[in-house]
Amino acid sequence: xxxxxxxxxxxxxxxxxxxxxxxxxxxxxxxxxxxxxxxxxxxxxxxxxxxxxxxxxxxxxxxxxxxxxxxxxxxxxxxxxxxxxxxxxxxxxxxxxxxxxxxxxxxxxxxxxxxxxxxxxxxxxxxxxxxxxxxxxxxxxxxxxxxxxxxxxxxxxxxxxxxxxxxxxxxxxxxxxxxxxxxxxxxxxxxxxxxxxxxxxxxxxxxxxxxxxxxxxxxxxxxxxxx
Numbered sequence: 001x002x003x004x005x006x007x008x009x010x011x012x013x014x015x016x017x018x019x020x021x022x023x024x025x026x027x028x029x030x031x032x033x034x035x036x037x038x039x040x041x042x043x044x045x046x047x048x049x050x051x052x053x054x055x056x057x058x059x060x061x062x063x064x065x066x067x068x069x070x071x072x073x074x075x076x077x078x079x080x081x082x083x084x085x086x087x088x089x090x091x092x093x094x095x096x097x098x099x100x101x102x103x104x105x106x107x108x109x110x111x112x113x114x115x116x117x118x119x120x121x122x123x124x125x126x127x128x129x130x131x132x133x134x135x136x137x138x139x140x141x142x143x144x145x146x147x148x149x150x151x152x153x154x155x156x157x158x159x160x161x162x163x164x165x166x167x168x169x170x171x172x173x174x175x176x177x178x179x180x181x182x183x184x185x186x187x188x189x190x191x192x193x194x195x196x197x198x199x200x201x202x203x204x205x206x207x208x209x210x211x212x213x214x215x216x217x218x219x220x221x222x223x224x225x226x227x
Contacts, residue, residue: 002064003030003032004032004063005031005061005062006021006031006034006059006061007047008020008021008033008035008059009037009038009059010038011035011207013118013214014059015113015175016058016059016071018171019071019075019168019171020059020071020074020075021033021059022170022199022200023078023087026085026167027078027087047060054069055069057069060074061074072102075167087164089161094159097147097159101168105172108139109140110136111135111136112133112136112137112175115130116178117175118171119174120204121207126182137176137181140169144158145184148190169194170194170200176191
């Protein structure tokens with residue numbers, strides 16, 4: 001099998017690219033990374049040329065000339081080929097709960113996505129956000145607290161050991177940090193555990209080195225960038 005190619009967007013801004021990239025790192029497989037800058041007039045055309053069998057969104061993966069797209073589909077593929085990587089908890093009900101958390105993150109929280117785009121270069125003091133955004137934040141914190149109350153004895157992450165659930169919430173920590181969202185002790189401890197992941201740290205260092213800077217408010221929303 002040829003080395004898989006993972007196509008991602010700007011590391012500073014692309015939340016779904018971060019999830020896909022962290023998942024590949026968790027799998028332990030060798031891969032080639034291709035960064036396609038987003039939010040440019042020709043971004044979609046470049047993405048179609050890179051992976052013509054996939055939608056013009058990121059992340060996408062090419063394996064032996066076959067395309068996989070949508071972050072969750074990529075993650076499920078990786079979980080199948082790297083069963084020992086720990087993508088999902090081993091215990092059945094724990095695994096079902098982790099899948100529920102990931103599914104909710106995958107399909108929900110539209111307000112926070114719209115109003116607080118991922119931006120690793122941004123840090124502003126906390127100010128009360130729109131009600132629907134505060135509702136999303138409260139729900140995310142409820143998930144974190146509930147999981148930590150059940151599984152804190154198994155490790156520092158949502159289900160003890162690092163799983164796909166933590167990968168899916170990694171970009172949320174960027175959103176929270178960019179707007180200095182206040183967190184209680186339980187949520188802050190979890191935030192710190194995710195933030196300290198070595199692969200996540202490597203991603204942030206690479207993001208700081210990127211030449212592409214976008215400064216146009218919320219016009220770089222995720223709906224144009226990710227699958």
